[in-house]
Amino acid sequence: MKNAFLLILVVAAAALQAQVTFERLLRAPDEPQNWLTYSGRYSGWRYSALHEITTTNASRLAMEWVFQVGDLGQFETTPLVVDGVIYGTGQNDRAFAIDARTGRAIWRYQRNLPDKLQPCCGMVNRGFAILGNRLFMATLDAHVIALDTKTGNVLWDVMAADHHQAYTFTVAPLAVKNEVIVGISGGEYGVRGFIDAYDAASGKRLWRFNTVPSPGEPGNKTWKGDSWKMGGVPAWITGTYDPELNLLYWPTGNPSPSNYGGERDGDNLYSNSMLALDPDNGKLKWYFQFTPHDLYDYDATQIPILLDAEWEGRTRKLLAQANRNGFFYVLDRTDGKFLFATAFGHVTWATGIDSDGKPIVNTSLKATPEGTRVCPGALGLTNWYAPSYSPETGLIYVATSSECDIFTSAPQPYRAGHDFLGSVYVPDPVERPTGALKAIDALTGAEKWSFPYFSSPNGGALSTAGGVVFAGDSDGNFIVLNAKTGHDLWHVQLGAAIYSTAITFEVDQKEYVVIPAGSALFAFALRE
Amino acid sequence: MALLVVCCVAANAQEARKPTSNLDFSAIKEGASLFRGNCSPCHGLNARGGGRGPDLSSGRWTHGSTDEEILRTISQGVPGTEMPANALEDSEIRTIIAYLRSLAPPRNITVPGDPAKGKKIFFGDAGCSNCHMVRGVGGVLGPDLSRVGAARSATYLIDSIRDPDKELSSGMTDPNNHYGLPLVYDTVTVVTTSGEKITGVARNEDTYSIQMITMAQQLQLFRKRELKEVSHQRRSLMPPYSEDALDAAQVQDLISYLETLRGMDEKEVR
Numbered sequence: 158m159k160n161a162f163l164l165i166l167v168v169a170a171a172a173l174q175a176q177v178t179f180e181r182l183l184r185a186p187d188e189p190q191n192w193l194t195y196s197g198r199y200s201g202w203r204y205s206a207l208h209e210i211t212t213t214n215a216s217r218l219a220m221e222w223v224f225q226v227g228d229l230g231q232f233e234t235t236p237l238v239v240d241g242v243i244y245g246t247g248q249n250d251r252a253f254a255i256d257a258r259t260g261r262a263i264w265r266y267q268r269n270l271p272d273k274l275q276p277c278c279g280m281v282n283r284g285f286a287i288l289g290n291r292l293f294m295a296t297l298d299a300h301v302i303a304l305d306t307k308t309g310n311v312l313w314d315v316m317a318a319d320h321h322q323a324y325t326f327t328v329a330p331l332a333v334k335n336e337v338i339v340g341i342s343g344g345e346y347g348v349r350g351f352i353d354a355y356d357a358a359s360g361k362r363l364w365r366f367n368t369v370p371s372p373g374e375p376g377n378k379t380w381k382g383d384s385w386k387m388g389g390v391p392a393w394i395t396g397t398y399d400p401e402l403n404l405l406y407w408p409t410g411n412p413s414p415s416n417y418g419g420e421r422d423g424d425n426l427y428s429n430s431m432l433a434l435d436p437d438n439g440k441l442k443w444y445f446q447f448t449p450h451d452l453y454d455y456d457a458t459q460i461p462i463l464l465d466a467e468w469e470g471r472t473r474k475l476l477a478q479a480n481r482n483g484f485f486y487v488l489d490r491t492d493g494k495f496l497f498a499t500a501f502g503h504v505t506w507a508t509g510i511d512s513d514g515k516p517i518v519n520t521s522l523k524a525t526p527e528g529t530r531v532c533p534g535a536l537g538l539t540n541w542y543a544p545s546y547s548p549e550t551g552l553i554y555v556a557t558s559s560e561c562d563i564f565t566s567a568p569q570p571y572r573a574g575h576d577f578l579g580s581v582y583v584p585d586p587v588e589r590p591t592g593a594l595k596a597i598d599a600l601t602g603a604e605k606w607s608f609p610y611f612s613s614p615n616g617g618a619l620s621t622a623g624g625v626v627f628a629g630d631s632d633g634n635f636i637v638l639n640a641k642t643g644h645d646l647w648h649v650q651l652g653a654a655i656y657s658t659a660i661t662f663e664v665d666q667k668e669y670v671v672i673p674a675g676s677a678l679f680a681f682a683l684r685e
Numbered sequence: 686m687a688l689l690v691v692c693c694v695a696a697n698a699q700e701a702r703k704p705t706s707n708l709d710f711s712a713i714k715e716g717a718s719l720f721r722g723n724c725s726p727c728h729g730l731n732a733r734g735g736g737r738g739p740d741l742s743s744g745r746w747t748h749g750s751t752d753e754e755i756l757r758t759i760s761q762g763v764p765g766t767e768m769p770a771n772a773l774e775d776s777e778i779r780t781i782i783a784y785l786r787s788l789a790p791p792r793n794i795t796v797p798g799d800p801a802k803g804k805k806i807f808f809g810d811a812g813c814s815n816c817h818m819v820r821g822v823g824g825v826l827g828p829d830l831s832r833v834g835a836a837r838s839a840t841y842l843i844d845s846i847r848d849p850d851k852e853l854s855s856g857m858t859d860p861n862n863h864y865g866l867p868l869v870y871d872t873v874t875v876v877t878t879s880g881e882k883i884t885g886v887a888r889n890e891d892t893y894s895i896q897m898i899t900m901a902q903q904l905q906l907f908r909k910r911e912l913k914e915v916s917h918q919r920r921s922l923m924p925p926y927s928e929d930a931l932d933a934a935q936v937q938d939l940i941s942y943l944e945t946l947r948g949m950d951e952k953e954v955r
Contacts, residue, residue: 273772275772528730565721565730567717567718567721567722568718569715569718569722575774575777576719578722581721581725583726583730589917610892611892612891630892632891632892633891634891634892634893636892648892648893650891
């Protein structure tokens with residue numbers, strides 16, 4: 158009897174601490190009680206099959222706990238949840254593990270960062286990847302590190318690039334097979350962008366894909382002279398993965414300087430593109446460039462959503478992306494073939510997209526010393542905030558901004574590690590920017606509904622099988638909407654801007670939803 | 686992108702100094718570019734003051750006028766103000782200083798007028814103090830002007846009196862609300878469910894609620910679902926003062942008074 162009891166204890170303990178294998182990541186949709194990758198699953202849907210919280214009971218949501226990170230700045234993490242434990246990162250490369258039922262910390266970590274780091278947009282980090290019993294974090298000083306899930310102890314630490322040259326990481330890594338995949342930041346400083354894969358066990362770098370080709374490589378001639386050397390093209394948002402095709406889809410950011418093209422004539426490959434990479438060796442299978450020779454900072458760093466659907470009489474493997482440049486694109490993800498694009502808001506920089514997927518550019522809208530008004534503004538019609546796709550509604554939920562900017566030329570020489578923008582932009586002072594959460598038909602790009610925000614957003618969307626969409630605005634409201642209609646079901650004021658997106662998980666047969674706001678994680682569940 | 690708010694323009698025109706920087710034209714050009722990229726969102730594209738930051742083109746400085754003092758102001762910020770610390774290299778800051786020095790007027794500017802008469806105008810017939818507070822005295826509908834002389838140029842102040850709609854700041858103050866600051870002085874009209882129309886300035890607002898000060902200078906707090914309508918007007922509630930209301934000499938006196946206002950601990954004009 159005693160032995161049997163011990164056996165049960167051992168089994169229970171093992172279940173609590175089960176390793177997150179690659180097979181579990183592949184089947185993440187089958188364990189909705191957890192949140193195992195940045196987007197919840199490899200296809201980038203940010204959708205959960207949990208359905209305890211519904212359109213009829215969302216008004217009974219109540220706070221369960223609050224976890225304070227203990228730092229200031231934009232809190233952009235997407236936490237992971239594994240078997241009752243939450244793992245998250247915070248500002249200034251803090252990190253933590255929390256008891257998911259109580260909000261109590263299990264461990265905390267803070268990286269000892271060097272002085273004078275220069276991330277363009279805050280000392281932020283967007284989260285971990287997990288594989289085995291290790292958490293992987295890409296740091297602001299351009300290192301990749303592995304932490305032990307039980308203690309937060311550092312298991313390995315490798316330098317990817319020189320932070321003195323303004324290389325930084327803000328991205329949440331993606332674990333695929335035995336690899337940890339990351340993309341660099343620094344497009345505002347003339348870095349040369351890359352996507353790296355590291356061995357999860359040892360930290361050894363397995364491959365690097367340079368997002369700006371060097372002389373002799375295909376694409377280099379799309380850069381004038383030596384402009385490729387400081388060409389930018391960061392890759393700062395987490396990509397998605399199709400295990401059947403064994404292709405990694407990773408979007409890239411702006412060429413440098415971001416708002417002046419005079420010294421970099423050409424399309425500037427592979428800026429503002431979707432890259433399809435072989436995760437086994439980092440080789441490029443295909444690419445699609447959304448905004449060639451960008452002048453407005455239209456990074457394509459929006460999460461690509463992978464879905465299979467009937468298209469012109471046959472099931473096709475599609476990739477959908479609501480792009481920062483204001484157009485919603487659908488590609489065939491087997492070969493990158495352009496299928497269609499349509500504007501999902503007010504766009505002036507281009508009058509449309511031609512049949513090859515190239516923008517029809519309004520060439521009169523270059524930055525001038527007096528200022529030129531361009532829509533969308535530099536922060537985009539949407540940005541890095543996570544979209545969500547619900548297979549039940551067939552809708553993609555996208556946070557959007559109405560901001561148009563005045564671009565004023567401010568040419569500057571390249572100096573390693575320094576700002577390299579070429580023009581400055583300020584919001585059009587005549588029209589106060591607002592925002593909206595838009596529901597877009599994934600197969601037509603048609604807008605089905607739009608929920609207005611008072612301010613431009615910085616948070617994304619989560620949809621669930623409960624028929625609801627969770628969203629957050631820049632004024633601190635955490636909001637639940639009806640996924641089919643956009644009807645406002647419930648909201649709560651959290652007291653600080655929301656810079657991330659909700660996740661959901663289940664412990665003890667109870668569905669929780671967690672949202673970062675200000676410098677805290679807030680957990681909600683249905684009132685008993 | 687970091688926003689830069691340098692609080693440095695003072696009313697006393699005697700502080701204008703010869704630039705201590707000895708930087709060439711290329712440095713000024715680079716400084717102009719850096720200024721546009723880092724500072725202009727608050728201080729305006731040409732450093733003449735923006736929705737949030739003061740005029741930096743007058744050559745008069747509140748927090749120290751030497752290169753080293755201005756460098757410190759930019760790199761460390763000004764505690765108690767919206768001016769944050771900035772992670773620019775010292776060499777970059779010096780080019781910004783060179784640029785700002787290049788904007789300074791060639792010689793001292795004096796502000797004519799009688800501050801004592803201006804004070805009487807402010808608290809008297811012109812009715813400024815009905816809406817504006819100075820050192821704890823006055824209304825609450827408009828901005829507190831206790832420090833306005835340190836933040837705004839005479840030109841800006843004259844424009845604000847003659848044509849209050851000329852430099853509206855809403856939408857420029859806090860792009861994307863990155864800093865969590867409420868909007869202020871955004872003219873708004875709400876219509877209640879009973880049909881009452883109330884106009885005032887929004888002290889804060891979001892998707893679901895609005896907090897405003899009415900024309901009667903009362904706080905009114907609404908959930909938007911309790912309102913029939915919320916509309917924003919891109920105009921100031923301050924009336925324009927024409928030559929008939931305030932002649933040129935009166936405006937000059939008023940400006941000379943406002944330029945003495947540099948904080949709570951400054952000597953009172955009598």
